[in-house]
Amino acid sequence: MILKDNGIILARDVKYVNNIFSRALGLMFNKAISKDFAMVFKLRKQTTVGVHMFFVFFAIDVIFLDDGKKVIGTGTLRPWLGHKQKRGVKYLIEMHQGKVEEYDINNGDILEFDE
Numbered sequence: 001m002i003l004k005d006n007g008i009i010l011a012r013d014v015k016y017v018n019n020i021f022s023r024a025l026g027l028m029f030n031k032a033i034s035k036d037f038a039m040v041f042k043l044r045k046q047t048t049v050g051v052h053m054f055f056v057f058f059a060i061d062v063i064f065l066d067d068g069k070k071v072i073g074t075g076t077l078r079p080w081l082g083h084k085q086k087r088g089v090k091y092l093i094e095m096h097q098g099k100v101e102e103y104d105i106n107n108g109d110i111l112e113f114d115e
Contacts, residue, residue: 003038003093004112010103011038011095014113018042032058033096040113041092049089053082061100063111065091071109074100 003011013036043049051062057079064073067090075084076097099105 002113003040005103005105005109008103010099010105010111011036013037015039016042016115030056030058033060035096035099037096038099039094041094042115043090043092046088046090048085048087049092050083050085051077051092051094053077053080056080056082059097061095061097063093063095063100063105064089065093065111069111069113071105071107071111073107074105076100 002009003014013034015037017039018041046067049064053060056077059076059078059082062075062077062084063071064086066072066088069091072088073084073086076082077084093111
């Protein structure tokens, strides 16, 4: 699976997370991720989502999407202490820190990925 924004490839190594155990585990206990990695969480319905960084040893960028895969929020979370909450989320993407700025990802952008 390839994650794209306006035809530009953001990540080629994409892990798709759709069960409760994988969603709860997320990136916990990983020592690092590659610059080409993204983890895509698909929720059953649009809802309020809280992302925490317990047992995550490196900073990440997060991207919140609605059910149309439109960006409704972004953020950078620090290891261990980071937390961000957003309403109306259907998909959540966790990526290497700096990707949001590097690719100028903004609210209103539509991301592409296969499910």
